[in-house]
Amino acid sequence: MASEFEAYRGLFVAESRENHENLVKNLLILEKGPDQNAIDEIFRSVHTLKGASASMGYAEMERLCHAMEDVFQLVRSGSAEVSEDLGNLLLACSDVLEEMIDDIEGGGDSSSKNADDQVFALKDWLGQRGKVTEAKKAPAKGKKKEMTPPDAPAGNGETPAGSMPEYTMVITVSPECAMKDVRAMLAIGNLEALGTIRSMTPSKEQVDEGNFDGVLNLTIASDAGENALKTAAQGTEIASVEIRPAHGVAPEEKSPAAAPRKPAEADRKPGAADKSREIKNLRVDIAQLDHIMNLVEDLVINRGRLKQIAEQHKIKEMDEAIGMVERSVSELQNLMMLIRMIPLNHIFNRLPRVVRDVAQYDGKEVEFVMEGGETELDRSVMDGLNDPLLHLIRNAVNHGIEAPDIREKAGKPRKGFVKLSAHRDRDNVIIELIDDGAGINIEKVKRKAVEKGLVTQDAVDTYTIDQAIDLLFQPGFSTADKITDISGRGVGLDVVKRSIEALKGTIRVETTPGKGSRFELLLPPTMAIVDIMIVRVNGRRLGIPISSIVEVANYEREGTHTIGKGEAVLLRDEVLQLLWLTDMVGASDVCEILIVVQYQKRKCCIPVDLVEGKQEVVVKPLSSFIGNTRGVSGVTILGDGEVIPVLDVNTM
C-alpha cells in the first residue's frame, strides 16, 4: 500500500514537521497555564498527524498519534487538565514522533521506532481518567433522555401521516463500514425526508449514542412509494435494503418517476467554476535548490572566464555583451541568496524546549526570552548553527544560571533569565545569548587550564581576562566539575568555536562575575559567494576574503623588527606581526606589499609580491579527503581556469 503513496512522502514529512513543531510549541505554552487556543492547536496537529500517517500506512506513528489524540480529546472537552506529568509524557511522545518522522524521511515507515512505552503510558493515563469522565457523563445522559424521549411517537408532526401507506424496512449496513451508526443516521435522514418513521429498532437515540450493530428495523409512513424509499435508504456501504408493506396492506405503488426526490438545482450556476487559481507559494525540494545554486556558481565562474577572454582579445562588443550577462548573473545570484534564506526561528523554535528540559533536570528556574527569530540566514549557515547554539544554550542554563537558593542568597530573583536575540548588522547576522547567572569564574578557568596542562602557571599569571576566556575554547577544556547528562558530553566550547569558524563566523564572550555572561556570534549571511582579493606570492596565486582585509600597505624590508621568534613591523603606530606564507607557497624575496588582515580585535599582516585584483568568486570547500586545513577555507576557480586556495584568516 505504501508504494502508491511514495510520491507523497516528501510532502508528508514537510507537513508533519510543521505539525510536530506546532505541537511542541503549544505544549510548552500549556505548561505556563491553561490556554484553550493552545489545546485546540495541539489537538489539531495531533489529529492531522494521525490522519496523514494512517493514509500513508505508517501504522506505528498512527498508533501513537491516536493515543495522544484520545488524551487530548479529554483535555479539550475540559474533563482533564495538563498536569506536569502529563506534559512530560506528551513531550516524550513528541520526541518519539520526531524520530518517526526522521525515520520516514530516511525511507522508513516509522515501524523501527517502538512507541509501546508511550502508548501504554497514555492508555494508562486514560484508564485512570476514564472512570472520572464516565461519572461526569452519566447525569448528562439522563438529562438528555428526559428532554427527548427515545423513539419519537408518530403522528406528532404536521404531516397527515395517518392516511399514508406504511412500510416495514430492514436496512443492513455493510460489515466493513467504519462508522455503521453514522451510515444508519444518513439513511434515517434520507427516509425522514420522504415520510414519517413510526418505529425503529434500535431507536434513533440509541443510534445517536453509537448503540448500533449494523441492522436497522423500522416502520415508515410515506406516500413516496416503495422504490423511492428503497433508493433513499440505499447508499455507500449499505449492504441491503428490504422493504415491504406493513400490516399486509398493499399500497398503490407510485411510478418511480413521480418520486419527489429532487433537490433544488436551480440556483447552481455552471461556468463560474473553471476560474484558474493563482498559486503564490511553492514548496521546493532543497536538493533542487542546491542544484540551482551549483549552476549559478558555475555561471559565476564562467562569467569570469568570458570576461578574461574578452580582455585578452580586446573584443569590445563581447565586452559589452558580457556586461549585460554580468548584470543578469548578479541578479540571479542575489535572488538565489534570498531564496536560500530562512528565518532563524527554524532553529530557535526548538530551544524553549531545550531550556525547559535542562532547567528541569538541574532543578533550576529559568525565564527564556527569544527575540529576532525572523532574522534570516542562509540555509547552509543555519544547518551548521544548530548544534553550537544548542550547546551554548545548554551551557547557559547548566553552568551559567545558579540554583534558585543560591540566587536568592546572592540577592537575585529565584528565576534566572536567559535571552537569545538575533539582529542584522550590515551584512552580518549577530546572535546574542545573555544570561544573568554567575558569570565565568576567571580564576577557576586559569586554575583548570594549568591543571590540564594547557598552559603554564607563569604564563597564566600574565593573562588578561580576554586571554583567560580564550582558554575556554581550547580543546580538552571543561570547567564542569562533573560531566552531566546535559551539557558535558565530552565536547566543549572548542567544538562550538570550530563549528562557528567553519561557518566563517566568530564567537566572542564577555562576562561579569556574579552578573552573568554574554556570548556573541557573528555570522556571515551566506557562505557560498565571497569577494576575494587575488594576490601573488612566489609566483603562486592566492585569494584573501575582502571582508577580513583592513588595509593594503607598502612593505619596506628595513622596517622589520624581530621580536622573539617572530617578525613584526610598525605601521601607523601599531606593532603588527608578519605572517609569512612560506609554508604554503615557498619563500619569496620580492614581497613589496603588506595585506593587513583582522580577526576580531587582532590584526596581523601578510606580505605578498603583488595584488592582482578583486573578484567575486564561489568558494568550494575542500573535500574531507584532505582533512582539516587550518588557514584555508576552500578553493576557487578563476576565470582562466586556475584553481587557487582561499585563505581563512579566522583560523590562521
Next chain:
Amino acid sequence: MGKILIVDDTLFMRTLLKNILFSGGHTIVGEAGDGEEAVAKYQELKPDLVTMDVVMPKQNGIEALKAIKALDPAARVVMCTAVGQEQMVKLAIKSGAKGYIVKPFQAPKVLEEVKNVLAA
C-alpha cells in the same frame, strides 16, 4: 462527474484527495485550507460537492458546513473524518451533511460516496 471543492487544512490531505477524485473523473474547482476560506470559495465557485475536513483552524468543518448550508440549503457536503469522530460526524449530518468518508482514504470508497451523494 462533478465539480468539487476540497476543504482540508493540510496540503498533504488535499493532494491525496485531489488525486483520488481526479482519477474518478471529477473536476477539482478549488481548495480551501480553513472553514472561512471554504465558505468564501463555496460562494465564489458554486461547486456541486464539497469535501469538508472536520478539524481545521479558524472555523472548523461543522461551522463551515452550517454556514454553507445557510447560503445554499441544497449544498452537498461530504465530511472527511477519522475513526473516533463519530459524534462529530453525527453532528454534521444533523446539520445537513450528505455523506462522509473516513481517513485513511480508500479510493473506491471515496469515489462511491461522492458518486452516491452527487446522484441523490
